[in-house]
Amino acid sequence: MVLLELFSGIGGFSKGLQTAGYSFEKVYFSEIEKHATANFKYNFPYAEHIGSVTEIGTAAIGRPDIITFGSPCQNFSAVGDGSGLQGTASSLVWYAVEAVRRFRPDVFIWENVKGVLFAKHRTDFWSIIQAFADIGGYRLEWQLLNTAWFLPQNRERLYLVGRVADRCAGDVFPLPAAGVGDCPCGKDTVHPRTCGTITRNYYKQPNLGNYLLYPKPEGASGSGQIPRIRMLTEVECERLQGFPDDFTKYGVYGNEVKPISRANRYAMLGNAVSVPVVRAVASRIRENTILNK
Incomplete structure (x- = not known):
């Protein structure tokens, strides 16, 4: 199969599809942030970088079987300016629409923030x-x-899947929460972050941002204050997004492998899709779609 990953970042879609059992003979990716591009090249050396998404209409590439795109969310985000498709960043999704129209893949997957579904963006979403x-x-x-259905962080995202209609053998959604029958407590029920077996070693300090998670002090109970606060390490952030340890540590710049700074690693992970979520969606697609495998 052939994959085209638009707005690729560090390749969360590629990694998620890979862990779901997909195999690609060719991967194309479009990204303009230099550190994310360098990291993608390091982790997926067989992939071909095709530059900016704005050039997708003329890109000389083969037809992809799957197109993925986590288009910029700034203008849809609850903390953004609320301009939606009128904004410079979020309006870039139209290039993904153009790619689907041009290549007509078997499957496409769009990921974006919860704000896309807000009432003020309803017209944009339906357009x-x-x-x-x-x-x-x-x-x-x-x-x-x-x-949170898979990992200890609250990160709500919209996933939209398009499939060639006559290849559909069943539904992709609704996708049940992870943990049914798999929780360490042994109960056959859905346990996101509420099960004591899962959450006993961690809790969140309120009002400090969703990237902070703290080990519970020895003997502590409830959600009291912690005497010492620290940021998560880069590896801990990788784990919270479902990436392997040190996945963001290196990048290929030109022909040279170089380490990526801590600040850039945090930024790249914050912009990434969560690998287990992509894996779950991709698995449902594979189970319910007639694909070229």
């Missing part, structure tokens, strides 16, 4: 849905998923 529907031949499904 994107209409654009995909106008291409014709695709079955569209979407759901709000949370990384």
Whole structure:
């Protein structure tokens, strides 16, 4: 199969698809941030960088079987300016629509923030849905998923999946929360972050941001104050997003492998999709779609 990952970042979609059992003979990726591009090249040396998404209309590449895109979210985000598709960043999603129209992949996956579903962005969201529907031949499904179903961080994101209609053998969504029958407590129920077996060693300090997670002090109970506060390490952030340890440590700049700074590693991970969420979506697609395997 052939994959085209737009707005690729560090390759969360590529990694998630890979862990779901997908195999690609060719991977194309589009990204303009230099450190993310360097890191993608390091971890996926067989992939071909095709530059900016704004050039997708003329890119000389083969037809992809799957297109993924976690397009910029700033103008949809709850902490953004609320301009939606009128904003410079979030309007870049139209290039992904153009790519789907041009290549007509078997499957495409769009990821974005929860804000896309806010009432003030309803018109924008439906205009994107209409654009995909106008291409014709695709079955569209979407759901709000949370990384907390898989890992100890609250990260709600919209996932929209488009599949060639006559290749659909079942539904992708709704996707159940992770943990059914798999929780260490042994109970056959859904335990995101609420099960004591899972959360007994960690708790969040309130009002300090979603990237801070603290080991519970020995003998502590409840959600009291911690005498000493620290930021998560880069490896801990990688684990919270489902990436292997040191996945963001190096990048290929030109022909030279160089370490990536701590600040840039944090930024790249903050912009990434969560690997276990992609894996779960990709697995459902594979189970319910007739694909070229």
